[in-house]
Structure formats: C-alpha cells, structure tokens
Amino acid sequence: ASPMIEMNDGHRIPQLGLGVWQDDDAQAAACVRCALQEGYRLIDTASAYGNEAGVGQGVRESGLPRSDVFVTTKIWNDAQGYQEAQDALHASLERLGLDYVDLLLIHWPIPSLDKYVETWRALIHLREQGLARSIGVSNFRGDELQRLFLETHQLPAVNQIELHPWLQQGELRTANGVLGVRTQAWSPLGQGKALTDPDIGRLAAKHGREPAQIILRWHVQQGVLVIPKSSNPDRIRSNARIFDFALDDEDMSALAQLDRGERVGPDPDTFGA
Ligand code: A2P
Numbered sequence: 001a002s003p004m005i006e007m008n009d010g011h012r013i014p015q016l017g018l019g020v021w022q023d024d025d026a027q028a029a030a031c032v033r034c035a036l037q038e039g040y041r042l043i044d045t046a047s048a049y050g051n052e053a054g055v056g057q058g059v060r061e062s063g064l065p066r067s068d069v070f071v072t073t074k075i076w077n078d079a080q081g082y083q084e085a086q087d088a089l090h091a092s093l094e095r096l097g098l099d100y101v102d103l104l105l106i107h108w109p110i111p112s113l114d115k116y117v118e119t120w121r122a123l124i125h126l127r128e129q130g131l132a133r134s135i136g137v138s139n140f141r142g143d144e145l146q147r148l149f150l151e152t153h154q155l156p157a158v159n160q161i162e163l164h165p166w167l168q169q170g171e172l173r174t175a176n177g178v179l180g181v182r183t184q185a186w187s188p189l190g191q192g193k194a195l196t197d198p199d200i201g202r203l204a205a206k207h208g209r210e211p212a213q214i215i216l217r218w219h220v221q222q223g224v225l226v227i228p229k230s231s232n233p234d235r236i237r238s239n240a241r242i243f244d245f246a247l248d249d250e251d252m253s254a255l256a257q258l259d260r261g262e263r264v265g266p267d268p269d270t271f272g273a
Helices: 025-037 052-061 082-096 116-128 142-152 170-179 198-207 211-221 233-239 249-256
Strands: 004-006 012-014 042-044 070-075 101-106 132-138 158-162 182-186
Touching: 025 042, 025 052, 025 233, 042 052, 052 070, 052 082, 070 082, 082 101, 082 116, 101 116, 101 158, 116 132, 116 142, 132 142, 142 170, 158 170, 170 182, 198 211, 198 249, 211 233, 211 249
Parallel strands: 042 070, 070 101, 101 132, 132 158, 158 182
Antiparallel strands: 004 012
C-alpha cells in the first residue's frame, strides 16, 4: 500500500505510517491492528506516549511477521544522556515486547540541556548493537543536525518535524535534503485543524476526495514521510488511500500559498527549557 523510501543508512522506510499520540494502550492496540489490516506498515510511538505496550500488543495481534512492520519509538527529554538513553531504549523494548525497533529518535533537542550530542552517541551505540536498525532525531534545526555530524560523523536517517500546510518548513526541509536526512511530518494534518481550510475543501471537491487525503497526498508528492494520527477505523482507512490519485501543478501551488508559519505544537528552540 505504501511506497518504501530509502534512507541514508541503506534501510527502507514506509512513506505512510500511523501516529498514536494520545491513544491509551487499549486504543493503541486496536488502532495498530486496524492500520496493519488496512495496509499501513509503520507505527510511530514514543516512550512519552505511554502506549508502547499497546503498540506491541497490536503488532503481535496483527499476525504479521515482525520483519513486515516498521516500529518507531523515541527517547524522552528526561532520558537524554549516554547511559540514560540506552536504559530508556531497553525499557521501551521491554514495554513493546520487541527485541529491536526499526527507528529510534531523539524526541526533542532541548538545546538548553545541551545533551543531545551525547544522547546521539548512545543511539549510534544502540544501532551498532542491533537494538535500533536506524536512528534519527525529531524537532532538530539544520544547525543542530550539522553539529551532530561535526562531532560524531554520523547523520540521522530521519528528522521528524511539525509539518503541514500552515507550517511548510521550507528552510528546514531544504537543510534536511542537503544533508540527505529524510523529512517525516508529525501532525501532517495540523492536528486536524488544517482540514477546515476552504482551499483544501475546494481541492477535495475537485478530486472527489476527503480533505485529509488532499493534505496527505500533498506531503507524499513532495517526498515527505507522513504519520497521520487517527483513532477512528474509517479515517485510518481513508488516510491510507492516497497513492491512487495525483495533485496537479496548479493544486500544488494553491497548497503552497497556505503557508503561514503557524505551529500547532511547541517551538523546539524553547520547548523543555
Ligand atoms: P481522530 O483520531 O478522531 O480521527 P495530526 O495527525 O495532524 O495530528 O491530526 C490528528 C487529528 O486529526 C486527530 O484529532 C484526528 O482525529 C483527526 N483526523 C485524522 N484523520 C482525519 C480525517 N481523515 N478526517 C478528519 N479528521 C481526521
């Protein structure tokens, strides 16, 4: 269902995944089962979401082989540090009931803490041990990616950032691209807020599609990876039906006009300070 995209470490990642932020364990298990049934092959969780056990349960209950499912989790802010981050992944694996994750991210840089480089060194070690197949970051700026490279000679495979029609992140997407870091969009629908935009409604009517499908198609057509969150089976299904139509140049320029630098989440520069 979802195309696979090659990362800078040679591994491949599904372009579409399911986000499970704000689901409890039981909801996460049900949504994961539903999504895997509907052709999703990537599940994006985090230790901070408190639902890793539910995610692991859903993956097992799907009956799919472990190798067919791509699981992402993240190191929370209070677990930054060389030893702390390693302990945190071991605890995440325990909760997930898995012996590796496909992708491990540093959830936020927390520049004021200044521990993200040593945390990154821990992720490099965990990758060497095979406990994380690929490693990356979330909410990092271009200069923070460069610092990781200067100090460790290793670049993240992915930078997962807030990205939707109201916050198009042109500069940061370019920085990721220049470094060969894949951009993955969190809150790709702007937490659902961008769905009511009249221009998106117009494009939805033009293509006979849902507004969410228009936005998700806009992302994937630019090579961005997406992890829309839904706890509703119909919307989980509909959000995956984005690979059987295309937006034209005019549609893409109309969507480019919607950028207004408006975040739905925290500013990474100050979050956690
Ligand atoms: P729900 O879980 O009830 O479906 P984002 O991924 O940008 O953070 O957006 C998630 C929000 O958007 C959730 O509130 C989710 O609600 C809602 N949502 C997800 N998919 C759709 C859809 N296809 N149509 C309408 N709302 C959606």
